[in-house]
Amino acid sequence: MVPWGGVTCCLSAAALYLLGRSSGKDAEVLKSVTRVNQLKDLAHLLEAANKVLPFVVTISGRVSSDTPINCEYSGLRGVIVEETAEQHFLKHNDAGSWIQDSALMLSMCKEVPWYLDDGSARVYVVGARGAAGLVLTVGSEVFEESGRSLVRGTLDYLQGLKMLGVKRIERVLPTGTPLTVVGEAIKDDIGTVRIQRPLKGPFYVSHKTIDQLIANLGKWARWYKYASMGFAAFGFYLIAKQAFQYIMERRRHWEMKKRVLDAAAKRTTSDTEGPNDKAETGVNGTRKDGKMPDICVICLEQEYNSVFVPCGHMCCCVTCSSHLTSCPLCRSRIGQVVKTFRH
Secondary structure (H helix, E strand, C coil): CCCHHHHHHHHHHHHHHHHHHHHHHHHHHHHHCEECCCCHHHHHHHHHCCCCCCCEEEEEEEEECCCCEECCCCCCEEEEEEEEEEEEEEEECCCCCEEEEEEEEEEEEEECCCEEECCCCEEEECCHHHCECCCCEEEEEEEEECCCCHHHHHHHHHCCEEEEEEEEEEEEEECCCEEEEEEEEEECCCCCEEEECCCCCCCEEECCCHHHHHHHHHHHHHHHHHHHHHHHHHHHHHHHHHHHHHHHHHHHHHHHHHHHHHHHHHHHHHHHCCCCCCCCECHHHCECCCCCCCECCCCCCCECCEEEECCCCCCECHHHHCCCCECCCCCCECCEEEECCCC
16 A cells, blocks of 8 residues: 555655755855945946846835826826725525625736936836736725625525625735835846846845845745654655555565465364374365365454355454454455354
């Protein structure tokens, strides 16, 4: 039997190890990126490093835009706005009770061209929604209750639903937010400096500083490493435990088989040594005619005299049969034990 519990733990350990290795690798890469203290220096660095592609840097500044978005519900001004609307309701399940559930009705996102500004220059950020570490601020969260009309309520009840209302959430990246961006810096034909996702390398847009990002990735790498070691140890324990049980079970069967053969050889020897019943014996003292002694395979003392129903096997005495639930030969469940009588 395959120890699926142990195998699952070992596979989980391998997955955690890979995650920890990836986090540790990202932390080492972030340590090697070029740090730009002032945005006005980035243009000069690009000219000096024009032969190095991609040129991955980390910059910091405050979010700004020439055309910010005015949020409808929160009143904030932002450069990225996500709006979601969820319909909340009670539904009638098969058990006859009402449980709360929700369904997404609307999900939309708006983004305008924006840049980081530190007072010395500006650098445009492209594709920030696909970057790691970006967390939008919850600007507004409103719950609008559904109307209580009789007709609507009746129709919903017949369908097994009770409408509660609509929850609207507005998430925004406000202007003036301090951010740290790690990505590839480029300059277009008109001299505009942009930072975007590199073909190979990290791309982060985060409220944390570069040192905090490195420390956080290192912490997760260590956590994944320790978790991987724990899962691996537990998985090997489960596999070793199942293997030990299998070996002991096979050993028990082998010892029982040996006891039966020894008892058969002993009885055959005693029968052949009798004055009125002489027969030739073969290897291991068993009879050449192949007959086995009629003894119980459990106690090896009494003769077997019980038939198991429905499998029909007869290998135990009545005393031992009373303690069994399955046949020792075929492992099928015992429905009835029938005692036999010898003439």
